[in-house]
Amino acid sequence: MKSVNDYRPAHLTANGGFTLIEVMIVIVIVSVLLAVALPSYENSIQKGRRADAKAALMDIANQQEQFMLDQGTYTTNLAELGFGVGPFYSPDGHYTVSAAACSTSDITRCYTLTADPRASSPQIDDLRCTEFVLESNGSKTADGTDQDNCW
Numbered sequence: 001m002k003s004v005n006d007y008r009p010a011h012l013t014a015n016g017g018f019t020l021i022e023v024m025i026v027i028v029i030v031s032v033l034l035a036v037a038l039p040s041y042e043n044s045i046q047k048g049r050r051a052d053a054k055a056a057l058m059d060i061a062n063q064q065e066q067f068m069l070d071q072g073t074y075t076t077n078l079a080e081l082g083f084g085v086g087p088f089y090s091p092d093g094h095y096t097v098s099a100a101a102c103s104t105s106d107i108t109r110c111y112t113l114t115a116d117p118r119a120s121s122p123q124i125d126d127l128r129c130t131e132f133v134l135e136s137n138g139s140k141t142a143d144g145t146d147q148d149n150c151w
Contacts (some may be wrong), residue, residue, distance in 0.1 A: 013094060022040075034036075034042060040108065043094065046125075049121075049123050049126070050126070050129055051096050052090045052091060052092040052094045053097075053132045054132065055091060056088070056089075056095060056115055057115055058134070060083070060088070061081065063081040063083070064099070064136065066083055067080065073107065073108040074109075074111040074136065075099070075107065075111075076100055076107055076111070078097070090115065093121065094117060094123045095115040095120055095123065096116050097109055097114065098114050098116075101136055104140065110137065110150075111131070111136045112133060112136070113135075114132070116130075117130065126144070127145050128143055128145050128148035128149075129143075129144040129146065129149075130143045130144040132150065132151070
Protein backbone atom coordinates (compact mmCIF):
# COMPACT_ATOMS: atom_id res chain seq x y z
CA MET A 1 0.00 0.00 0.00
CA LYS A 2 1.23 3.47 -0.88
CA SER A 3 1.64 6.07 1.75
CA VAL A 4 0.43 9.66 1.36
CA ASN A 5 4.02 10.81 0.78
CA ASP A 6 4.38 8.53 -2.27
CA TYR A 7 1.48 10.13 -4.12
CA ARG A 8 2.50 12.33 -7.06
CA PRO A 9 0.25 13.84 -9.71
CA ALA A 10 0.51 12.21 -13.14
CA HIS A 11 2.03 15.32 -14.81
CA LEU A 12 4.97 15.26 -12.38
CA THR A 13 5.79 11.60 -12.88
CA ALA A 14 5.98 11.80 -16.72
CA ASN A 15 9.18 12.59 -18.61
CA GLY A 16 10.26 16.23 -18.55
CA GLY A 17 10.08 16.77 -22.36
CA PHE A 18 7.82 18.99 -24.43
CA THR A 19 4.76 17.73 -26.21
CA LEU A 20 4.23 18.29 -29.92
CA ILE A 21 1.42 20.73 -29.18
CA GLU A 22 3.69 22.87 -26.97
CA VAL A 23 6.37 22.99 -29.65
CA MET A 24 3.80 23.95 -32.31
CA ILE A 25 2.46 26.75 -30.11
CA VAL A 26 5.97 28.16 -29.65
CA ILE A 27 6.58 28.01 -33.42
CA VAL A 28 3.32 29.89 -34.10
CA ILE A 29 4.17 32.58 -31.52
CA VAL A 30 7.68 33.08 -32.93
CA SER A 31 6.29 33.24 -36.48
CA VAL A 32 3.79 35.93 -35.52
CA LEU A 33 6.50 37.96 -33.80
CA LEU A 34 8.74 37.72 -36.86
CA ALA A 35 5.91 38.69 -39.20
CA VAL A 36 5.37 41.85 -37.17
CA ALA A 37 8.99 42.78 -36.43
CA LEU A 38 10.75 41.98 -39.73
CA PRO A 39 9.05 44.61 -41.94
CA SER A 40 9.70 47.26 -39.31
CA TYR A 41 13.35 46.25 -39.11
CA GLU A 42 13.76 46.32 -42.90
CA ASN A 43 12.13 49.76 -43.03
CA SER A 44 14.59 51.04 -40.43
CA ILE A 45 17.52 49.66 -42.43
CA GLN A 46 16.29 51.33 -45.62
CA LYS A 47 15.77 54.60 -43.78
CA GLY A 48 19.34 54.44 -42.50
CA ARG A 49 20.67 53.84 -46.00
CA ARG A 50 18.82 56.94 -47.22
CA ALA A 51 21.17 58.95 -45.04
CA ASP A 52 23.94 57.76 -47.38
CA ALA A 53 22.32 59.63 -50.28
CA LYS A 54 21.69 62.76 -48.22
CA ALA A 55 25.28 62.86 -46.96
CA ALA A 56 26.66 62.50 -50.49
CA LEU A 57 24.41 65.27 -51.82
CA MET A 58 25.34 67.63 -49.01
CA ASP A 59 29.04 66.92 -49.45
CA ILE A 60 28.90 67.60 -53.19
CA ALA A 61 26.84 70.75 -52.59
CA ASN A 62 29.53 72.05 -50.24
CA GLN A 63 32.19 71.30 -52.85
CA GLN A 64 30.08 73.04 -55.52
CA GLU A 65 29.88 76.19 -53.40
CA GLN A 66 33.63 76.16 -52.84
CA PHE A 67 34.16 75.65 -56.59
CA MET A 68 31.86 78.63 -57.27
CA LEU A 69 33.93 80.81 -54.94
CA ASP A 70 37.16 79.74 -56.64
CA GLN A 71 36.05 79.57 -60.30
CA GLY A 72 32.97 81.80 -60.57
CA THR A 73 30.82 78.94 -61.90
CA TYR A 74 29.41 75.58 -60.88
CA THR A 75 30.35 72.36 -62.63
CA THR A 76 28.68 69.17 -63.80
CA ASN A 77 32.03 67.35 -63.73
CA LEU A 78 32.39 65.91 -60.24
CA ALA A 79 36.04 65.12 -60.95
CA GLU A 80 36.68 68.89 -60.91
CA LEU A 81 35.36 68.86 -57.35
CA GLY A 82 37.87 66.19 -56.36
CA PHE A 83 35.60 63.15 -56.45
CA GLY A 84 37.38 61.16 -59.16
CA VAL A 85 36.50 60.19 -62.69
CA GLY A 86 33.46 58.15 -63.61
CA PRO A 87 30.22 57.79 -61.74
CA PHE A 88 30.34 59.07 -58.21
CA TYR A 89 29.01 56.69 -55.57
CA SER A 90 27.76 57.72 -52.16
CA PRO A 91 30.07 56.91 -49.20
CA ASP A 92 28.43 53.54 -48.48
CA GLY A 93 27.94 52.80 -52.19
CA HIS A 94 24.15 52.62 -52.21
CA TYR A 95 23.55 55.58 -54.53
CA THR A 96 24.95 57.05 -57.73
CA VAL A 97 25.16 60.85 -57.66
CA SER A 98 25.16 63.10 -60.72
CA ALA A 99 25.24 66.85 -61.30
CA ALA A 100 23.45 68.86 -63.97
CA ALA A 101 22.52 72.44 -64.71
CA CYS A 102 19.23 73.46 -63.15
CA SER A 103 16.15 73.72 -65.34
CA THR A 104 15.84 77.52 -65.05
CA SER A 105 19.38 78.55 -66.04
CA ASP A 106 22.80 77.27 -67.07
CA ILE A 107 25.54 75.73 -64.94
CA THR A 108 27.22 79.09 -64.33
CA ARG A 109 24.30 80.13 -62.11
CA CYS A 110 22.77 77.01 -60.60
CA TYR A 111 22.97 73.22 -60.38
CA THR A 112 20.87 70.17 -59.58
CA LEU A 113 22.30 67.14 -57.80
CA THR A 114 20.52 63.79 -58.08
CA ALA A 115 21.09 60.58 -56.10
CA ASP A 116 19.64 57.38 -57.55
CA PRO A 117 19.90 53.93 -55.95
CA ARG A 118 22.44 51.62 -57.57
CA ALA A 119 21.11 48.47 -59.21
CA SER A 120 23.47 46.37 -57.08
CA SER A 121 22.26 47.93 -53.82
CA PRO A 122 19.37 46.70 -51.68
CA GLN A 123 18.09 50.29 -51.84
CA ILE A 124 16.78 49.56 -55.34
CA ASP A 125 13.84 47.91 -53.51
CA ASP A 126 13.09 51.04 -51.47
CA LEU A 127 9.94 52.30 -53.19
CA ARG A 128 9.22 54.92 -50.54
CA CYS A 129 12.16 57.15 -51.56
CA THR A 130 13.53 56.25 -54.97
CA GLU A 131 15.47 59.39 -55.90
CA PHE A 132 16.83 62.36 -53.98
CA VAL A 133 17.32 65.79 -55.56
CA LEU A 134 19.16 68.79 -54.10
CA GLU A 135 19.26 72.08 -55.96
CA SER A 136 21.62 75.00 -55.53
CA ASN A 137 18.83 77.16 -54.10
CA GLY A 138 18.49 74.66 -51.22
CA SER A 139 15.39 72.95 -52.55
CA LYS A 140 15.23 69.28 -51.48
CA THR A 141 12.85 66.89 -53.22
CA ALA A 142 12.45 63.16 -53.61
CA ASP A 143 10.51 60.66 -55.69
CA GLY A 144 8.68 57.65 -54.35
CA THR A 145 5.52 56.66 -52.57
CA ASP A 146 6.43 58.61 -49.39
CA GLN A 147 8.31 61.52 -50.95
CA ASP A 148 7.13 64.04 -48.36
CA ASN A 149 8.99 62.18 -45.60
CA CYS A 150 12.22 61.33 -47.45
CA TRP A 151 14.25 64.36 -46.44
